[in-house]
Amino acid sequence: MTEVQSGLAETVIASPDLAEIVILDVGHGNCAILRDGDRCTIVDARSGVLLLSELQRMGIKHIEHVVLSHADEDHIQGALQLLPHQSFSIGHFWANSDSAKDSDLWDELLALVDHLDTCGRLQANMAISTSQRDKLSFGRMGVSVLHPSPYEIGHGPGRASGARPRLTTNGLSVVLRVSIDDEPVALLPGDIDAAGLRRMLSRQTDATAHTLVYPHHGGGNGSASHARFVQDLASATRPELVIFSMGRDRFKNPSPDVVAEFGSSFPNVRIACTQLSSHCHSGALPAAGGSHLGNRSAAGLAEGKCCAGTLTLRVEDGGIYVHPEPGPHAAWIQGNVQAPMCSVIAAFPIQRSPN
Template sequence: MPRTAKVATEAVILDVGHGNCAVLRDGSKCVIVDAKSDKLLYQELMASGVRRIEHLVLSHADSDHIAGALRLLPNEDFEVGTVWVNSDSQKDSQQWHELLTLLTALHQAGRLKARLAICDLDGWDLSLENVSIDVIHPTFTDIGHGTGKRGRVRPEITTNGMSVVLRVLLEGLPALLLPGDLDSNGLDQILSRDKEVSAHVLVYPHHGGHSGGPEESFAKILCDAVSPDVVLFSMGRGVFRNPLPEVVEEITRSFPDARVACTQLSENCHAGTVPEGERGYLLNRPAAGNKGNRSCAGTVRVAVADNQLVVEPASLDHKRWIRQHVSAAMCESGGNLPVPRPRNP
């Protein structure tokens, strides 16, 4: 009999196309990490009965992580507690400027609190009763220095290297690592601090795109540190042709027992017309890939059942569809269906 996961505590990685958005839910309370699409996020929150957003964490200033916040935050259907952002002197986009202006106005109106700094000292403030959040990166020192080139006492910190990296535990189980667009410089800094980053599911940084260093080396070092059972690429079909083949090849070669999945069907796996085969395994949750039949794993849910972490959609049904309909799936490695090992506290 299939396990029945608890409804009250879950993490939902929304398929928003090329972008990121995770909803960490503890009963009627939630923390949102990044907001690419206000429409899909609105649908998810309304369907799950969430009207109170305790925290919205925006990992960095790129459009595919903040665009949805511009329209979601003024929406009076939701009450928002605190929005967390980090300053970025290198990001000079109109959208980023508009978001900072909006946060100022909403803070002054008493609609929410706006925090212009999030670092490794803030995990306790972000956590809910059954959802623990550890801020892995950046540190207080990183925030103090800000982005910029290497100086006398500080390393180079790029916009992506300053991405907020969160480790999420559901009911004490290490469920997720959410690294935003973390690059090789940022990863080097994290590893030098000997922080605990292991997690059942790794949402791969930068949608499987370029990391600023040798891609195979970055993938192996990151996965060695995280030891994930599932590696998920949040990406949009037809955008930048992510994930990079060399990234997926390294993961499937070095970590053959890990499940590798993409929210949407990569053109590197299946070029041309998308297959029309029935995707009965997909969750009944909002997903950008529902339009145009572009889904692969679609929106993904992580929850707890029998003191173990469960990932939906199930690997077996998803892989069966891939083998029937996808011409050159990068995630296949030797034809074996990986069985996730139990992840204990």
């Protein structure tokens, strides 16, 4: 079995001039690599093995920042392998304290971060909010924190009482807007829910971006209405591409109601799922791989679970380039998928015209 067949990337020589955002197929979870040449920032870390493989493929030696949006397992588990790894130096670790989260995994991670901070291996920052402004930016990468505010993380998750807003761990997810060469490329909202989104939008936040990585893997949003949440989030983001970072075998994401609302209210948005949803295809899986996927690491490769697989975003020639490209991806869907939910989407745009 080759590395690609096992889900791991082949080793290639990294380009020192390349700036890109990689949305890694980690199954059910999130992980993004913001890369400028041989420097990068990691946002969430579901899978340690795949993340380490992709970083080594890129030739990364130094990680500027590791940012965890919130304390759920499917966003933090891979950090236990990444942070102490001898192949990388790490500048800063960022997360928000969460007394409502009492998992053994979160406790183990906090103990590790404390040890590495004490040893001088990284600088631990246990508060990240809109006050960070440009502290996470580096090179050609602009990284803005849109949520939560210092007021919100000061209260932390919990029940509403008096002046205290009711925000859950999900509602306090760190939301990042990432630009390349000042072009807003991606919104990474963690698992922000309806209450958190209302708080963020109440600040008149500019959340526009070419690509939206949809919260909570296309599942629940903490309210009764998928349609209202989609409308509020997509109206604020105005995306041309929506990515569902999801696994085929858990929770049956994305919700058909979510995809249908995009088809009804935002029909020119391209939909891309990292793995093939069971809502779209319930029979035997297509043959592993597909010419549209390329050679990025992806959790779904080995068993043929990839749909879009790992996605790459770059700014090229005045527009935003996305891989897998929409034409080959759509052709693979049409030839291999029984009942694709994204068939309700009329167009597969890829370029944003220069302003």
